[in-house]
Amino acid sequence: MARTLAKNNAHFRRALAKLPLGVSSNFRYWGDDKTLYVKTSLGPRLWDLDGNEYVDYRLGYGPVILGHRHPEVDAAARSGQDVGTVFAMSTEREVVVAELISEMVAAAELVRFSNSGTEAVMAALRIARGFTGRERYVIFEGSYHGLFDAVMWQANVEELENPDDEPELLAFGQGVPGFNKQLLHHLPYNDAGRLEDLLKRQHDTIAAVLIEPLLGSCCGIPSTPEFIQAVRELCTRYGVLMVVDEVKTGFRVARGGAQQHYGVKADICTVAKAMANGYPIAAVGGREDVMRMCRPGGVTHGGTYTAGGMPLAAAERCLRILRDTDALDRVHAYGRRMQEGMSRILDARGIAHSYAGHPSMNGLFFRSVPPKNYRDWKRSDYTFYDTLAQFLIENGVMCEPDSREPWFVSAAHDDAALATTLSAFEEGVDWTTKTLARDGHGVHAGQEA
Ligand SMILES: Cc1ncc(COP(=O)(O)O)c(C=O)c1O
Incomplete structure (x- = not known):
């Protein structure tokens, strides 16, 4: 039966009168007649205003690691209200959650809480600058570190004549002051030679190398083990702090995040999404000597809502479940089974x-070899993915329409969800092949372009 969006579309028109684009984040706008609004959700599924049902692989861009409306986490969040919301004072539970984070993530010797991934990364960068007394920093092409001006830059690789030329840096949209570029070094991912050249020449001006261990907003492209080890080694050699941004990978790729997966230990790291199953809380953690910079006369860190009662209680419950049960093993096993099923088709x-990425957050490519970095992805043909994704969304599989976002798996994804997914996938692959052939797009040759 064809999906109808009459209620979604009517709501969009109403929302547009009060909310720019009818939404609260630019990324939630999918077009005037395609923007969806959630009515409710449960486990691996969500329903839109028209009652269309979807198996959800977006999970709010990753946080919902245990499935929507997890009864234990939601009950814990409600019990957080027994303490209250915020006090401009601390509560007992902060240390309990900080201890859990330290136990699971070795680099997080000391912890401070934030409300979002963006805030945690801002804090990490400020702490690194305070500790080193330096202002410059390195980020890698294809990374996403949140919506603050210092990191809202992308390399314009499309207009490079020679792939080794230096790309122009473009801001993510308007309103980002150009002076930020003066402090930023933007390097290709998985290229330790380029980082070494830079640090050799300029390490005494650079506070931090900020790295995502998997490019969570660029198809989950992973760091090679050699690259992330080289980043660690070069940061140590040149006295620059290694800041590992685990906002997406933390408590997802492994209990100790991607750092455990790769066997590296950051000087500072950030965690957020999977720590509270969607309640707004994040953390920055790091070496004790670095984190003790948060003090009067040192680095200023805080905020009205940090470590609020509900999110903190949700985080405690969610982290205990991830630490003590097989939830994460089930996430990983489902991701592998989904990949096997798709590959069979x-x-x-x-x-x-x-x-690319990890079975818990994987990018699907229609090429025999996944991209190694942002430039590689940018030059690949993703028409097949884009066309297939539209079919899947229209047929009950809420995958990411943008091929840069990985598919996220939760512990609530079960056999029934997998069966729905693979059946829609099979139909979608045939439909996409036919549609592209009809439109004169060579499917197989095109995908390898
Ligand atoms: C690696 C990484 N860092 C930071 C952020 C920003 O987090 P938030 O959206 O919670 O501000 C994100 C969000 O997707 C992210 O993936």
């Missing part, structure tokens, strides 16, 4: 494909 049709 694609192999049977001779369609080249590969996966």
